[in-house]
Amino acid sequence: MDNQHDPFLDPSPPPRVASWRETAAGILALAPALFIGQLGWVGMKVTDTALLGHVGTHALAAASLSDLWTMASGVLIQGRVLGIFVGNAVGAAKAGTAPWQLAGEWLQVSVAVLGAISCFVMGLWAATGPVLRLTRADAALIPDASYFSLVLMACIPARVLFSQLQQYLSAQRIVKPAAAVALVGLAANLLLGYLLVLGVPTGPSRFGGYGFPACPIVTSAVEWLQLLALAGLFCLCLGYGRQGWPQAVGWCGVSPAFVTKSRVREYLKLYVPAALSIASDFWRMSAVGAFAASLSTLDLAVFTASYRVMWISLVLTGSLTGGVGIKVAQALGASRPHDARRCVVAGLCLACVALAAVAALILAAPRPLAAIFSSDASVLDAFVRARLGLCLATISMNLAVVLEGLLMATGRTRAVLLAGLVGSWAGQVPAVALLVVYWRRSLGAVYYGVAVGYALLCAILALALSRLDWDLLVAEALARANGGEVCRGTAEAPREAQGAQAATVEPRRAPARGAEGGGEEAARQEAEA
Numbered sequence: 001m002d003n004q005h006d007p008f009l010d011p012s013p014p015p016r017v018a019s020w021r022e023t024a025a026g027i028l029a030l031a032p033a034l035f036i037g038q039l040g041w042v043g044m045k046v047t048d049t050a051l052l053g054h055v056g057t058h059a060l061a062a063a064s065l066s067d068l069w070t071m072a073s074g075v076l077i078q079g080r081v082l083g084i085f086v087g088n089a090v091g092a093a094k095a096g097t098a099p100w101q102l103a104g105e106w107l108q109v110s111v112a113v114l115g116a117i118s119c120f121v122m123g124l125w126a127a128t129g130p131v132l133r134l135t136r137a138d139a140a141l142i143p144d145a146s147y148f149s150l151v152l153m154a155c156i157p158a159r160v161l162f163s164q165l166q167q168y169l170s171a172q173r174i175v176k177p178a179a180a181v182a183l184v185g186l187a188a189n190l191l192l193g194y195l196l197v198l199g200v201p202t203g204p205s206r207f208g209g210y211g212f213p214a215c216p217i218v219t220s221a222v223e224w225l226q227l228l229a230l231a232g233l234f235c236l237c238l239g240y241g242r243q244g245w246p247q248a249v250g251w252c253g254v255s256p257a258f259v260t261k262s263r264v265r266e267y268l269k270l271y272v273p274a275a276l277s278i279a280s281d282f283w284r285m286s287a288v289g290a291f292a293a294s295l296s297t298l299d300l301a302v303f304t305a306s307y308r309v310m311w312i313s314l315v316l317t318g319s320l321t322g323g324v325g326i327k328v329a330q331a332l333g334a335s336r337p338h339d340a341r342r343c344v345v346a347g348l349c350l351a352c353v354a355l356a357a358v359a360a361l362i363l364a365a366p367r368p369l370a371a372i373f374s375s376d377a378s379v380l381d382a383f384v385r386a387r388l389g390l391c392l393a394t395i396s397m398n399l400a401v402v403l404e405g406l407l408m409a410t411g412r413t414r415a416v417l418l419a420g421l422v423g424s425w426a427g428q429v430p431a432v433a434l435l436v437v438y439w440r441r442s443l444g445a446v447y448y449g450v451a452v453g454y455a456l457l458c459a460i461l462a463l464a465l466s467r468l469d470w471d472l473l474v475a476e477a478l479a480r481a482n483g484g485e486v487c488r489g490t491a492e493a494p495r496e497a498q499g500a501q502a503a504t505v506e507p508r509r510a511p512a513r514g515a516e517g518g519g520e521e522a523a524r525q526e527a528e529a
Contacts, residue, residue, distance in 0.1 A: 048063070051193045086329075089102035109258060148215075165227075197210065309390070359391050
């Protein structure tokens with residue numbers, strides 16, 4: 001082929017900077033499917049809790065005891081950074097400075113790294129029983145809690161693979177398959193759980209109704225079915241994500257040659273801070289929950305219900321942040337810093353509008369919100385009394401998570417970790433302790449302390465965002481887009497030389513797509529955008 005017409009050697013001129021309206025519309029187009037995907041996972045957790053609550057108090061307590069350990073250790077496999085690498089690679093591929101197959105290569109690197117971490121986490125879950133005995137938990141609950149963890153341990157590989165495949169697709173703006181699978185998984189979990197856990201009366205006998213032992217089995221089976229649907233139906237049969245997958249290499253495009261030391265090192269540089277940041281957030285909220293539990297049983301019940309309100313609102317803002325992250329990663333990979341910066345500002349504005357609506361709902365209708373989780377009049381009254389503190393805590397929490405997501409999308413996971421550590425352990429936890437001990441022992445004091453800590457975190461994150469060097473971010477994204485091995489010196493290059501260096505990178509050749517459906521795949525991605 002004549003090099004004059006080769007898109008990888010003679011890329012077309014960069015597109016114009018998108019308008020504010022186009023940027024906001026692009027984010028909003030991605031948000032609904034991302035919202036459904038997150039809501040499906042939250043819904044499965046809520047379904048399991050409801051089913052076990054109908055089985056009995058012992059079953060619910062045993063599952064909750066299991067969650068204390070599995071959730072505390074499971075955060076190690078929840079650092080979601082693959083989308084950054086894939087998004088940078090896709091953006092560079094669209095700009096003609098890298099081949100599409102880098103997206104699939106980074107997916108294989110991520111699976112290899114998380115596979116090793118997952119083995120460690122599975123070992124931790126297998127040790128649930130001994131660990132709970134060390135904490136002096138209720139001895140009557142430990143056997144069932146250990147059983148619950150051991151069965152759920154079987155779905156860790158499916159959970160990790162589904163998460164990585166979902167990130168691989170969504171970073172290419174292919175978001176509908178995961179949303180569809182999430183809805184089907186939620187429905188299957190509810191139906192199978194009702195049949196096998198609670199059972200259905202059939203005359204003098206009941207069909208199913210195996211109680212507590214069946215619940216983790218149903219959850220594990222559904223997670224494996226979700227993986228099979230996403231990978232088998234949407235990827236293998238319908239061809240979603242095929243354009244970014246390596247062709248004619250190894251076995252079906254899978255090769256250990258893609259998992260190099262330099263790539264693993266680049267991946268861990270982002271993944272470790274991201275995973276530790278999530279872990280710090282979880283442990284911090286556990287400490288805050290301990291202060292709420294020290295007040296009274298009523299305050300603990302109200303705090304638990306209010307935390308679910310915060311969790312649901314996070315699904316809304318998280319979907320907006322996810323859409324921003326996809327567009328920012330691609331813009332940086334395509335050497336379009338102005339578009340990336342505009343996406344961050346537009347996403348923050350959209351999130352603020354959504355949070356204003358959430359705040360109005362909490363202040364105007366606290367009793368109906370509380371009624372979703374409890375019918376106890378004393379819980380409803382306490383919820384109403386604490387509505388101002390709850391509103392401040394919810395808004396500051398969501399805003400902090402939005403700012404963390406925006407900073408994370410640029411690859412600054414270490415800055416997110418450091419800001420989180422300061423905001424959590426030098427701000428939020430001490431603020432809650434001081435207000436509860438020296439001001440008044442009330443749930444309002446807990447909420448105000450939470451809001452103070454998140455306000456400090458928001459200030460630190462906003463400062464970090466305002467000081468971003470967008471040209472440097474583009475250089476780093478180009479390095480990731482080229483497999484973490486090409487353009488390695490770009491980040492250290494003088495500012496005036498970075499643009500020329502990015503433009504003269506010798507790109508890796510992409511295999512010809514021809515009859516493999518590359519054109520159809522690209523058209524489908526643009527339609528989903």
